[in-house]
Amino acid sequence: MSDRTPAQLSGETRAESDRLLHDALAGGKLPRWAPAAVGVVALALAAVLNLVTFVDGVAGTLVVAALLFGVLQSVWSFVVEGRRHAVDRLATTLVYTTFLLALAPLVAVLLTVIVRGLNALSVDFLLTSMRGVSPREEGGGVYHAIVGTLEQVGIAALIGIPLGVLTAIYLVEYAQQGNSKRLARAVSFFVDVMTGVPSVVVGLFVYTAAILTLGMERSGFAAALALTILMIPVVVRSTEEMLRIVPRDLREASYALGIPKWRTILKVVLPTALSGIITGAMLAVARVAGETAPLLLTTFMSQSINFNPFSGPQAALPLFVWDQFNSGTDASQDRAWAGALVLITIVMILYLAAKLVARFTGVKK
Amino acid sequence: MAKRIDVNDLDIYYGSFKAVEGVSFSVEPCSVTAFIGPSGCGKSTVLRTLNRMHEVIPGAYADGKVLLDGEDIYGSDVDPVNVRRTIGMVFQRPNPFPTMSIYENVVAGLRLEGGKRSRAELDDRVESSLRGANLWEEVKDRLNRPGSGLSGGQQQRLCIARAIAVEPAVLLMDEPCSALDPISTQAIEDLIDELKERYTIVIVTHNMQQAARVSDRTAFFNLAGVGKPGRLVEINSTDVLFSTPSQQATEDYISGRFG
């Protein structure tokens, strides 16, 4: 009825046309409390389903409730408001449901890790190694793995960050010059592609190139090389983004003072973009700190402390977790979860710190 | 069928900021009303409240009455989607959908309404709308080419065709010529003159000559002061407003003393 077009109204009586105009503008409308009412009904139904059917768990029940909400509201809307509004309401419900679908796994993961990780977590756990602790025994700790992770990620950062920043400088500051353009485009493209190379493939590469071919031993350093390769594209992209928003005027002001280009980059461009570069570097470190697959291929797991990344087996946090989780005893499971808690804490702190740096400093555009 | 608009004591807010205050005026069916005034005085804001497009901006709301042939478009059971369907709008920058052909652009609004329409019926409507927008002769051989391939002035006329294809009662135009060259502007102005036989038209323009050329009535908006809301200073027949304005501010503005 609301589909009447004004043109169709001509020729009808005044009163009739007034009524039709009202219909054309109004159309049915659900009451304002409709979503709340449907929500209550959907939750109640989901709770019932939880009791009598396969639906269980808080997350599952909420998802079912959201779906029920979408269906019920759409049916009601279809009857009162018509097809178009029903579809719109359904789409809106689905889009809002995705919030739940993203939040539920995050909360579930964090809660699981915290609850199960606290079983074995203690100060001792952080300060002892697994030397002489059998999988069945309780006790032992992650000290050796923390040492390994710090060294491996530290070495990776020492090599990867300068390489990444230099590449970004090349792409932003030098690539505009004629003969560099094509090379820069290729580099830029492959940086993107490199982001998508699976970490296990990078592990295979370090194994075949550094260990099989160059005769390096499986060690913390070999692992660090794999992490370096994984870090580079992340650093390049974030640095590049930062360098690009450094205003051109700043560079020109520097050139005008007679300062050569390389000093301009070092003294003007990089400091301006520094906080952004630090953010990117921290995100890159956070990303590789949790990598397991490349370590598995390039270093041997150790139960003892080894400060030398260049020789002998060296543990790392992800490897520790993998090793303990696969040992399968109750004690080792507890240690695995505690190790996971330590790992996720380190990664999240790095991540949140990076976001804070980005938020409170940042290049002024 | 063209309809009249009555605005009664309209206040418009962006969140807690009052952008426009106490606006009242009427627009007769089949007439052209121009809104003029310095930038930031709220003339576009008022235009957007006439089809509830201001609600697209988060936090924006209007207080007061806007009547379309006596029917309040802010009534509690009124659906903004239907309001916009009945009161069409043309924007400052031509905005045909870039991924759609010329044909699809024109029928975009009709497709929304659903229902069965035969191909022939759609073809007819495309031709009549494009003829109505004085674009038919220029594009009839390339209806399936993308609308973004047209010149700026042609794109704007395509947008007008798209708006009139659903046969609205009122056509709102928000500075429709500000992004166009003088020749395209001329074409649009000629078109407005033809369109007013079938539609009620309200046009915002920053160009006083344009207001004088195309409109029957002109409304002058101004800020009540720095940081204060915009308001309607005076509205009168265009001839009167430009020859013997009743307010000093209007005279200052049209004589180029500010704005």
Add this chain to the structure above:
Amino acid sequence: MSTSVTPDAPAPATAPAIQGAAVRRGDRTFLGLSRGAGILILVLMAAIAAFLIWKAIPSLQANTANFFTETEWKPDADPAFFGIAALTFGTIMTSVIAMALAVPVGIGIALFIAHYANRRLGAALGFITDLLAAVPSIIFGMWGLSFLMPQMQGFLEWLTTYFGWIPLFANDLGIFTRSIMIAGVVLAIMVLPTVSAISREVFVQVPREHIEAALALGATRWEMVRMAIFPFAKPGMISASMLGLGRALGETIAVALILSANYTINWQITEPGGNTFAANIALRWNEAGPIGLSALVASGLVLFVITLVVNMAARLIIARRAEFSGANG
């Protein structure tokens, strides 16, 4: 390659002549360093391919089975016979499930952030997905095994009871653990941030004029999304999905933890079993002999090529899109 180095600003005329040589040396060194770093990336990518090919050859020569069609994986047997058929199946199956779930949800998240929620709620969801991306994959694997798997048991039983007539959902064992299905769901959660982040980027680029044009025609919000946002953002959404796919294909540890690895092609995806390229490498690495290692390198090479193709295609679509939008102002 030209050896002369010209900064894109003209050399400062006021610089004392005596400094000229030093300036040029500094600039040349710096350009050399940064260009070297860029070239290193190209060399690395080439080296990855070269070394994987080189070290895969011994096993491929020793193989007595067809590398592409054999399902068994016994490279260290005498004679060696192994193939990637089962791995290919498992990899594609887990990734397809992951994409089927992650693409709609990821696009929904992107829509929520870009066009549905207010700024604060949108930022909150953006933060949530970013945090999700930061969780290490081994933790996703452990969580999938010890939390998600029991949670999914009821749903999978229901699925088999009522949809078991679809071969995919049949389950003759009555066991619903460590299956391709569960691995696929975990992968979906893991690639969600990738899909949503890139979709969001293109969604916010949709010009305001197009959105307003749709709304002014009397479109509902969803009709506006279909009319103005999806057509404009389509290439970006395709790229986002492909980058997510690339991540799902190569994910190792989470899948290795969840699947009860075997080398059969089983279409009943709720039953335990299945394997992927990446998981197989992690699981077999420490027990493999020389030919076994070489065989794993060979399977890694296939994975590398697949992800390379997927990623390059995704990047090319984005690049073309960028040119397109650039040409239109």
